[in-house]
Amino acid sequence: xxxxxxxxxxxxxxxxxxxxxxxxxxxxxxxSHNGEQLNVCPEATCGQNFQFPFQLVxxxxxxxxxxxxxxxxxxxxxxxxxxxxxxxxxxxCNRYKxxxxxxxxxSANM
Ligand SMILES: [Zn+2]
Ligand SMILES: [Zn+2]
Ligand SMILES: [Zn+2]
Numbered sequence: 001x002x003x004x005x006x007x008x009x010x011x012x013x014x015x016x017x018x019x020x021x022x023x024x025x026x027x028x029x030x031x032s033h034n035g036e037q038l039n040v041c042p043e044a045t046c047g048q049n050f051q052f053p054f055q056l057v058x059x060x061x062x063x064x065x066x067x068x069x070x071x072x073x074x075x076x077x078x079x080x081x082x083x084x085x086x087x088x089x090x091x092x093c094n095r096y097k098x099x100x101x102x103x104x105x106x107s108a109n110m
Pocket of ligand 1: 013014015017033
């Protein structure tokens with residue numbers, strides 16, 4: 001049995017994306033095709049939905065955003081302190097803006 005060599009072939013039959021693990025495929029289908037919310041930030045003011053559990057973990061670890069008050073007026077990203085905002089580069093700002101737009105488009109398409 002050479003199961004491992006044949007791995008990485010979990011194909012979504014709706015959009016042909018390929019995933020390495022069956023669980024990744026399951027999360028992908030729930031997130032992209034079924035509109036299920038499996039990995040939602042439990043914070044009431046946030047409620048962001050993520051495709052994979054690790055994204056939610058990252059979000060909760062690095063974002064800590066739920067008490068954050070400092071906001072970038074360009075991209076609306078929140079920061080824990082003025083110091084973090086001052087390290088927020090133009091590049092990061094543009095990237096964040098773009099990510100937000102892409103997320104918005106995703107949900108608009110559904
Ligand atoms: Zn798919
Ligand atoms: Zn959150
Ligand atoms: Zn910004």
